[in-house]
Amino acid sequence: MHCFLTQRNVALVVFLVLGSVTMHVSDPVVPSSLDTLRLRGNLSFGDVSLAARDFGNRYQLLPAAVLHPGSVSDIAATVRHVYRLGQGSRLTVAARGHGHSLQGQAQAAGGVVVHMESLGGGGRMIVHGGERPYVDASGGELWINVLQECLRHGLAPKSWTDYLHLTIGGTLSNAGISGQAFRHGPQISNVHQLEIVTGKGEVLNCSNEENADLFHAALGGLGQFGIITRARIALEPAPKMVKWIRVLYSDFTSFTEDQEMLISMKETFDYIEGFVIINRTGLLNNWRSSFNPQDPAQASQFDSDGRILFCLEMTKNFNQDEADDINTQVEALLSKLRYIPSTLFQSEVSYLEFLDRVHVSEVKLRSKGLWEVPHPWLNLFIPRSRIKDFAKEVFGKILTDSSNGPILLYPLNRSKWDNRTSAVIPDEEMFYLVAFLSSTPSTASDRSSLDRALKQNERVLEFCKKAGIGMKQYLPYHATREDWKAHFGESWERFARRKEAYDPLAILAPGQRIFHKAAVRASS
Structure with a gap:
């Protein structure tokens, strides 16, 4: 999810508003024909409830079976079997990674869910050095495992999501973005094979x-054209340490212009992300909550006076023998920015500790029962030319606070994205990710929190539509074919053609609700 994302800095999710769960349950019928498959792994027909849940925690679509593949050939045999059943069968197949979909996208009502993590395991991961280092890893491998294995060789992937406990196939089917994407592009721009x-x-x-056509189709393809079972990912030398910095702004224009300046510079930070903090109470205790308590007194005592504030988060990678030079570089970069001086906070952590920062918060939230709750997230790409219009309406009128989850806002460079892939982004050289990462409780006694969050999302989307903002959804969800066509715009015909070529019966990824098996052809 922000791929990654999909799943973001949950360290900022300190106050979670509780809500209710919306469930759509389908009673599965076990197709007897699946029993005839000869597999190295196994098909489970009994305990399938886990495959009907995801991070969004709002949909439950029970499959008929769960495939635990012992090899790629098990996946191929299962899909081939369903394909040969033809249009007369309603069976579909969905690949499920670590279960971080938001609206049932990795579920398959009455179909087969492939448990992709069964293909994982460090023993199947191979790191290659040399002038163009890369790692070969299973599509069901978690990025955290890829990082740990690559670090043993002094290497690491170039581009990340904010949350690393996601599978390779899952993030590559979307895009995979974080604060490094302005420089290296999304994860889908860093794949060789x-x-x-x-x-x-x-x-x-x-x-x-x-x-090549299938290669580009699958990258950002929402699982519509094939199941990614293995990937060759570009690597670079890994730093040992990270200088981690946060500052606050009270002026939106300065906040965005400083970010745009930083991502346009040749010598700049290695990671750049922004947050919006809407706190009407004036108390601001959690904007630096993921840091060690070593901040200056003025930062710990900072009062927002009820203003909307903007947090800029940056890092600079380094090794111990470069510490003095890095400090000089950081000071020079900071001198160009217009943040509130008293809010400067810096820390130094290991590269692994920074990249895996969200997992620390996950453990804390799980211990309090605040992780497996509904997450009505909304992720948008907003053209740079309209970001001020968007902020004025959304942050000034629609949103009342950000206490139920972080709000990300940071710019990306279109030139770092490959337009041959299936990923959809605004048609401007610079655009912003704006992500509303809400959490609401799952208690039946309070349904209003989830309803409020969903209505808020609807108001944001409605404003974008009426104002002609030109936004695109990231981790998209659309209810109708017409909405999907509008989402893809001029690339819809290519997307539909690729579907017809690589999944003509619409077997794969039914939870995305783009194409429907045994319905009218994709090009209609």
Whole structure:
């Protein structure tokens, strides 16, 4: 999710507003034909409830079976079997990674869910050094495991999501973004090769040179064209340490202009993200909550006076022998910014500690029962030319506070994205990710919190539509075919053509609700 994201800095999620769960349950019917498959792994028909849950915690779509593949051939055999059943069968197949979908996208009502993590395991991960280092890893491998294995070789992937306990196949099916994407592009811009099981059950190796159309289709393709079973990911030398910095702004224009300046500079920070803090009480105790308590007194005592504030978070990577030079570089960069001087806070942590920062908060939230709750997230890409219009209406009128989850706002460079992929972004060189990462409780006694969050999302989307903001959803969800066509815009015909070529029966990723099996053809 922000891929990553999809899933973001949960360290800022200090106050969670509780709400209720919306469930859509389908009673599965076990297709007897699945029993005939000969697999290295196994098909589970009994305990399938876990495969009907996800991080969004709002939908439950029970599958008929869960495949625990012992090899890629198990996945291919299962998909091929469903494909050969033809249009007469309603069976579908969904790949499920670590279960961080938001609205049932990795579920398959009455179908087969593939438990992709069964393909993981460090023993199957191979790190290659040299001038162009890379790692070959399973599509079901978690990014945290990829990082730990690569660090053993002094290497690391270039681009990340904010949350690392996501699978490779999951983030590559969306985009995979974080504060490094302005420089390196999303994760889908840092892949050399994929192994894919198509909707026909074919196993194909794909790259820029081989099966190139499928390669680009699958990257950001929402799982519509194939199941990513293996990926070759670009690496770079890994730093040992990170200088981690946060500052506050009270002026939105200064906040955005400083971010845009930083991501346009050749010599700049290695990670840049922004947050919006809407706190009408004036108390501001959690904007630096993920840091050690070593901040200056003026920062710990900072009072927002009820203003909307904006937090800029940056890092600079370094090794111990570079500490003095890095400090000089950081001071020079900070001198160009217009933040509130008394709010400067800095810390130094290991590279691993910074990248895995959200997991620390996850553990704390799980211990309090505040992790497995509904997450009515809304992630948007907003063109730079309209970001001030968007902020004025949304932060000034629609939103009343940000206490139920962080609000991200930071710019990205279109030039770092490959327009051959299926990912959809605004048609401007610079655009902003704006992510509303709400959490609401799952108690039946209070349904209003979730309802308020969903209505708030609707108001934001309605404003964007009426004002012609030109936004695109990230981790998109749309209710109708017409909405999906509008989302893809000029690339819809290419998207539909690719669906027809690689998954003609619409077997794969039914939870995305873009195409429907046994319905009218994709190009209609």
